[in-house]
Amino acid sequence: MDLKLKIWRQVDANAEGKFVTYPVHNISQDASFLEMMDVLNEELVTTGKEPVAFDHDCREGICGMCSLFINGRPHGPDDSVTTCQLHMRKFKDGETVVIEPWRAKPFPVIKDLKVDRSPFDEIIRSGGYVSVNTGGVPDANTIPINKENADLAMDAAACIGCGACVAACKNASAMLFVSAKVSQLALLPQGKVEAKRRVESMVAKMDDLGFGNCTNTYACEAECPKDISVSNIARMNREFLHAKIT
Amino acid sequence: MTKLDSKIPEGPLAEKWTNFKAHQNLVNPANKRKIDIIVVGTGLAGGSAAASLSELGFNVKVFCIQDSPRRAHSIAAQGGINAAKNYPNDGDSVYRLFYDTVKGGDYRAREANVYRLAEVSNNIIDQCVAQGVPFAREYGGMLDNRSFGGALVSRTFYARGQTGQQLLLGAYGALSKEIKKGSVKMYTRREMMDVVLKDGKARGILVRNLVTGKLERYGAHAVLLASGGYGNVFFLSTNAMNSNASAAWKAYKRGAFFGHPSFVQIHPTCIPVHGNYQSKLTLMSESLRNDGRIWVPKKKEDAQKIQKGELSPVNIPEEDRDYYLERRYPAFGNLVPRDVASRAAKERCDEGYGVGNTGLAVYLDFKDAINRLGKSVIEARYGNLFQMYDKIVDENPYETPMMIYPAIHYTMGGIWVDYELQSTIPGLFVGGEANFSDHGANRLGASALMQGLSDGYFVLPYTMQNYLADQINVPHLDTDSPEFEKSEKYVQGNLDKLLAIKGSKTVDSFHRKVGLIMWDYVGMGRSKEGLEKAIEDLKSLRKDFWSNVNIPGDSTGMNVELEKAVRVSDFIELGELMARDALSRNESCGGHFREEYQTEEGEAMRDDENFMFVSAWEYKGVDEEPVLHKEPLSYENIEVKQRNYKTA
Numbered sequence: 001m002d003l004k005l006k007i008w009r010q011v012d013a014n015a016e017g018k019f020v021t022y023p024v025h026n027i028s029q030d031a032s033f034l035e036m037m038d039v040l041n042e043e044l045v046t047t048g049k050e051p052v053a054f055d056h057d058c059r060e061g062i063c064g065m066c067s068l069f070i071n072g073r074p075h076g077p078d079d080s081v082t083t084c085q086l087h088m089r090k091f092k093d094g095e096t097v098v099i100e101p102w103r104a105k106p107f108p109v110i111k112d113l114k115v116d117r118s119p120f121d122e123i124i125r126s127g128g129y130v131s132v133n134t135g136g137v138p139d140a141n142t143i144p145i146n147k148e149n150a151d152l153a154m155d156a157a158a159c160i161g162c163g164a165c166v167a168a169c170k171n172a173s174a175m176l177f178v179s180a181k182v183s184q185l186a187l188l189p190q191g192k193v194e195a196k197r198r199v200e201s202m203v204a205k206m207d208d209l210g211f212g213n214c215t216n217t218y219a220c221e222a223e224c225p226k227d228i229s230v231s232n233i234a235r236m237n238r239e240f241l242h243a244k245i246t
Numbered sequence: 247m248t249k250l251d252s253k254i255p256e257g258p259l260a261e262k263w264t265n266f267k268a269h270q271n272l273v274n275p276a277n278k279r280k281i282d283i284i285v286v287g288t289g290l291a292g293g294s295a296a297a298s299l300s301e302l303g304f305n306v307k308v309f310c311i312q313d314s315p316r317r318a319h320s321i322a323a324q325g326g327i328n329a330a331k332n333y334p335n336d337g338d339s340v341y342r343l344f345y346d347t348v349k350g351g352d353y354r355a356r357e358a359n360v361y362r363l364a365e366v367s368n369n370i371i372d373q374c375v376a377q378g379v380p381f382a383r384e385y386g387g388m389l390d391n392r393s394f395g396g397a398l399v400s401r402t403f404y405a406r407g408q409t410g411q412q413l414l415l416g417a418y419g420a421l422s423k424e425i426k427k428g429s430v431k432m433y434t435r436r437e438m439m440d441v442v443l444k445d446g447k448a449r450g451i452l453v454r455n456l457v458t459g460k461l462e463r464y465g466a467h468a469v470l471l472a473s474g475g476y477g478n479v480f481f482l483s484t485n486a487m488n489s490n491a492s493a494a495w496k497a498y499k500r501g502a503f504f505g506h507p508s509f510v511q512i513h514p515t516c517i518p519v520h521g522n523y524q525s526k527l528t529l530m531s532e533s534l535r536n537d538g539r540i541w542v543p544k545k546k547e548d549a550q551k552i553q554k555g556e557l558s559p560v561n562i563p564e565e566d567r568d569y570y571l572e573r574r575y576p577a578f579g580n581l582v583p584r585d586v587a588s589r590a591a592k593e594r595c596d597e598g599y600g601v602g603n604t605g606l607a608v609y610l611d612f613k614d615a616i617n618r619l620g621k622s623v624i625e626a627r628y629g630n631l632f633q634m635y636d637k638i639v640d641e642n643p644y645e646t647p648m649m650i651y652p653a654i655h656y657t658m659g660g661i662w663v664d665y666e667l668q669s670t671i672p673g674l675f676v677g678g679e680a681n682f683s684d685h686g687a688n689r690l691g692a693s694a695l696m697q698g699l700s701d702g703y704f705v706l707p708y709t710m711q712n713y714l715a716d717q718i719n720v721p722h723l724d725t726d727s728p729e730f731e732k733s734e735k736y737v738q739g740n741l742d743k744l745l746a747i748k749g750s751k752t753v754d755s756f757h758r759k760v761g762l763i764m765w766d767y768v769g770m771g772r773s774k775e776g777l778e779k780a781i782e783d784l785k786s787l788r789k790d791f792w793s794n795v796n797i798p799g800d801s802t803g804m805n806v807e808l809e810k811a812v813r814v815s816d817f818i819e820l821g822e823l824m825a826r827d828a829l830s831r832n833e834s835c836g837g838h839f840r841e842e843y844q845t846e847e848g849e850a851m852r853d854d855e856n857f858m859f860v861s862a863w864e865y866k867g868v869d870e871e872p873v874l875h876k877e878p879l880s881y882e883n884i885e886v887k888q889r890n891y892k893t894a
Contacts, residue, residue: 012803028521030640035523038754045752045807050798053806055313057486059526061634062411063317078637085637110457111804114313118434121314125426129419130378134298134703135369137376141333144387154380154405157412161316190378 064160171212271715288315291678292472294702323410351686481761505682687836749794
């Protein structure tokens with residue numbers, strides 16, 4: 001198939017960006033979206049032009065590195081996938097495809113389609129873990145955990161930290177990301193000890209970093225490649241309220 | 247010839263590690279604050295080591311090429327992590343895990359290292375549970391286990407099909423905690439370009455800031471490399487796109503010996519190659535072999551019809567299916583080790599029984615399991631893997647059997663290290679997949695996660711102190727010192743040289759070429775002629791690369807093509823070393839299959855008399871032949887025999 005790609009190009013964080021249009025030809029329907037981008041970049045390099053910079057790594061939907069906003073949707077026109085798992089069979093021959101970086105104030109563009117998502121790391125650092133050191137812990141089976149909670153914790157822990165939830169949200173809210181970690185640890189006995197401190201400091205850090213508020217549009221859940229549920233946000237709100245009144 | 251000192255502690259096998267810890271040197275808490283440690287890589291080994299060393303009180307500087315330490319490729323490990331807990335009461339023990347690992351590695355790993363690995367495996371599970379890793383549970387609230395290849399017990403702990411992700415996020419949490427505390431300083435989007443030595447000891451690294459393009463200098467009292475494996479030398483592999491060998495290769499060039507470079511693992515269950523634009527291969531977890539049955543048609547004409555698209559596998563009756571693993575290996579069946587399963591698939595396809603439009607695929611069929619357990623059970627166990635398959639292949643594996651084929655997955659080889667995980671450069675330690683240590687000639691499933699976390703949480707925090715104890719009075723290395731000057735000049739010179747070529751071929755085109763040479767001649771089947779040809783082909787490819795590669799832009803600012811070019815130039819050199827190593831080993835063992843050395847039944851034929859040693863290669867210059875050093879292996883606690891998976 002042949003496509004017309006309208007791609008955001010930006011030299012670095014301080015430069016002004018703009019859309020540039022590139023045609024690509026003879027793309028296989030079975031190719032992944034990023035393989036299509038590889039074909040474009042090979043052509044650009046061969047003709048002496050600078051290739052398009054985009055983040056990617058594992059190409060199997062788990063590292064959370066890829067991050068394209070395609071035709072108005074984070075990770076493009078398929079459900080429950082990251083951009084690297086999106087395949088060209090989802091597009092029509094001759095289509096124009098608009099490719100942008102994540103657009104959110106806390107995620108500034110570094111170059112072309114790459115953005116800086118280090119605020120997510122900062123949020124985790126503010127308390128998204130159980131504070132145990134290596135060694136001196138009890139035998140694993142001394143902490144029985146009911147299967148339902150273990151499964152719900154796993155559902156929340158499946159978050160890959162890609163930032164699609166922020167990119168999808170009109171307020172650039174990070175509630176889904178933060179609540180996934182808060183929920184995982186709130187559902188497990190290991191996380192209970194620090195529950196109050198965790199939710200308070202993670203929410204405060206999220207606000208500090210300039211992420212917006214949640215207005216319950218559920219766009220985050222709709223675009224999450226790992227189907228993280230907004231029920232985690234509800235759970236985090238309960239945790240937060242509980243922390244504030246105790 | 248240098249004698250390799252493996253530093254295996256004295257005493258009976260089961261007491262070696264305890265003895266080592268009892269007598270090793272330690273650094274007192276006040277002195278730990280004076281010591282800096284550099285960690286390169288934030289996967290399971292690097293992340294866990296950095297966090298644990300920081301908890302002890304050392305100052306740790308951590309580097310990764312990704313935008314966050316949470317993205318290291320350990321995250322992609324699917325199936326699980328082994329431990330000798332014996333929770334299922336099915337006869338497991340530390341000795342049995344040790345035995346299975348040595349046997350699975352075809353008797354080419356060090357007994358003492360493997361025993362220690364089995365010994366600390368249980369601590370890992372305890373640690374991860376304490377961190378809140380959501381392992382699968384049974385209804386009674388206890389941890390669940392499943393089976394992996396090469397074992398007769400269920401010892402694999404798992405978190406759905408995302409065990410690597412959950413363990414890595416556990417280590418990332420621990421690392422985040424230490425970053426917040428202030429004793430870990432994290433440097434992301436940085437690539438190590440050189441190890442800096444002073445008086446023969448590793449004292450720092452030179453890195454390229456991948457955003458600004460600037461070269462940066464960092465000094466320390468010791469350096470830990472945990473930069474992963476080199477499967478991407480094959481271009482198509484299950485590794486992440488940015489996984490590379492360059493940090494390890496730079497260490498090799500500075501004097502660290504390279505152990506068993508030709509020992510690579512070819513994983514039997516990957517989604518087959520489908521087109522020439524393809525950039526990577528996707529693994530389907532080995533755990534699928536718990537419930538899936540592997541087969542090809544019994545009749546060649548059926549296979550041909552399938553290849554032409556004239557016949558569907560669901561229409562082939564039971565009696566016309568060849569469940570070749572169950573037929574050849576009745577005791578282990580579909581759960582034979584990876585090297586055995588991969589070769590058996592290749593054998594069937596080479597004979598013309600392969601399926602898919604290329605004929606290079608076999609079926610992994612869940613029909614029986616779905617009939618036995620119901621679709622919902624299979625969905626709960628493997629749902630995310632089935633979804634991944636469906637998205638890539640556009641076929642529903644609940645209805646049509648999956649197609650799979652072997653692909654490069656893991657490298658058992660790596661920087662040679664002694665029992666303390668120290669390389670031949672004093673002060674340079676190596677952990678995880680980047681070292682050669684524990685898996686011999688073949689790694690068992692669910693053992694990579696075990697090794698990474700064993701090295702990081704429970705081995706390196708001890709052994710590095712044994713080295714650092716007499717470094718407490720060594721002053722911080724000035725980054726303006728001549729050693730750093732020299733290193734930066736060398737690195738910048740190399741970058742300038744690459745950028746000046748301005749040829750006509752892309753970096754990726756060279757990467758594909760080196761990959762094809764490696765797959766054809768240094769892959770699943772190797773021969774003397776093929777390996778000699780590979781060495782010649784790689785030499786001319788190296789020449790071609792340094793004359794004709796085209797890298798747009800310059801070394802200031804972000805330049806992705808330049809990053810790739812450095813890695814590919816290292817892959818070409820590494821490929822040559824791998825071929826040399828394979829050529830020098832006139833036997834077949836584990837993943838190293840020399841076609842000249844096989845039994846009548848086509849099984850690997852070892853030569854214990856002449857090759858029961860670790861090959862450790864010393865760099866002598868890019869156009870010089872490397873020198874082979876041998877570390878003899880001795881087995882005092884295991885009877886060495888022909889691997890047999892036909893009977894228990």
